[in-house]
Amino acid sequence: MQEARVIPLQRTERNRRFTPPSTPDGPAVEPTPLRPEPAAPPVSPLRRGVADALAFARRRLAGDYQVDEFGFDRDLTEALLLPPLRVLYDRWFRVEVSGIENLPVDSGALIVSNHSGTLPIDALMTAVAVHDNHPGRRYLRMLGADLVFQVPVLGALARKSGQTLACNPDAEHLLRSGELVGVWPEGFKGIGKPFSDRYKLQRFGRGGFVSAALRTGVPIVPCSIVGAEEIYPKIGDLKAIARLFGLPYFPITPFFPLLGPLGAVPLPSKWHIRFGEPITTDTYDADAQDDPMLVFNLTDQVRETIQQTLYRMLTQRGNPFLG
């Protein structure tokens, strides 16, 4: 009996020793100094850059960074993934963005966009457009095809840059936690369509994105991208090779595979990205997502909005490469 009384005491003591501090990851509360110290002398930009790079390397080496449950690594995205994309965005495609005010300031929304260009560069450029133009510097959480997550390096990078599998549980989880979610419902049908079909929207899947928005009550923001169709004009498809590698298509463009790796450089078309008026979904009943006709109608409404905006933008556009 005596033993039985002593032991639990020991255990609670042991527990106490291992109790973690209550807010170990939260920001430390600094006391406000009565007489503020003189501001630190300015550091030259070069030194600042070197120090930032060293700080980044130290954080990475010590594993001292946060990753969310989808694997989104903000630190890595800011420091390593966005800068090269930004060069492409600013210098190569000279993207012009309008309608950024249609994105919510800090709540969830589903951005639905047309898909084109053989490789999903339009998705990456939309992510840069949202992050660099939104006043809150928000991140676009993209929903990708399962093919992306099956490919070794690509799958890991996609997760780290905040993408996740295009399935309803993931989409709803992100929307509920107030994220901006991007979806390209045309999928491979849109991105791999021949150049002659450019700017003609394909079927919008089964409307899964609409039911995700209905279930979470977030607005749908239609997004129209002009310019991405011209980066790799797909004039043919080597079906046999595609089947060999398990790909949905193997494109032939005027320069690829003719010029080899050089042909894989995207053509420098001038891009316009327009975020349209949000379509609200919180005015419907709680079980609206179980009404297939409503889901179909909403899907068509989103699709028509994007298609009409595309036609309007195309009539205003001059030369595809000069804008």
Place this chain on the structure above:
Amino acid sequence: MTPKVVLVTGVGGYLGGHLAARLAANPDIDRVLGVDTVPPYRDVVRTMGRAEFVRADIRNPLIAKVITSANVDTVVHASLTALPPGPTRRTALKEMNVIGTMQLLAACQRAPSVRKLVVKSNTAVYGAGPRSPAVFTEDDTPKDISSGGPAKDAVEVEQYVRGFARRRPDVEVTLVRLTNLIGPRVDTVLTRYFALPVVPTVLGYDARIQLLHSEDALAVLEQAALREGGGVFNVGGDGVLMLSQAIRRAGRVQLPMPAAAVPTAGRLLRGARLVDFNPDHVRYLNYGRVVDTTRLRTVFGFTPRWTTRQAFDDYVHGSALRPVLDPSLLAALESRVLRTRV
């Protein structure tokens, strides 16, 4: 209703043994019976107090006699091994997992005194793969799971538990699915894995891992035995670590291997009796697995005290792993760059 007589299986293991000790320290419980084929660890025996150890095999019908003669009202089945820490004989493990559970449930079904059943399962039942959702909820069904691995045992055991719940609707059945355990004193596949000086990973993959501190796992099982009502609950710490990040936090060196070399490396590690590297575990190390614990917080009423990151850091400090590369060198260099020019 506080249980009067509790039977805990698997007291030879870490969770079962410590759980029996915790329940024995509760004065409201009259009797605690621990069952296993091997006796508990010596340090566990010292803390077990008045808990009784019955050396019995749950694969043997004798277990029914133990349950009826002691008038057991609460059974905690903690012996299921879905993630063996080291290399094990597959057939023996499967028999222990599946046949043992079948016998135990058969005995429980016959015993009118049994009012509550708690089964420790594992989130390995969800599998891991590129087509799985990023965050699993309790309603998700297994996908991307190998047909003969220990994770499959857990899936089968859960099926038998559901069958039992149908046949004995008066028994409250609680199924807790634990994420991978970690902690300074527990021996799991991950504690062994991160203790390797050079940690092999698969090239081009980086998994999201969610961990549960062993103390939290004990607390959840204890609370499951004491609380009213049943249900299925995911149990895991808050937050996520990437596999590469965890390896760096532990100060280990990562060795990415091409996927073709993984089976050979797995065989080597198994042969050296270091770590178990079964196909399900490799898939876990490639794609990772995160579960939603909302139901645990809201319905069950338990919040893990350790987040994934804190649990992992506790493991690193508690096991005295020393970093192979020291990040403070870079910190010193960084402050020098910023300070010298005025």
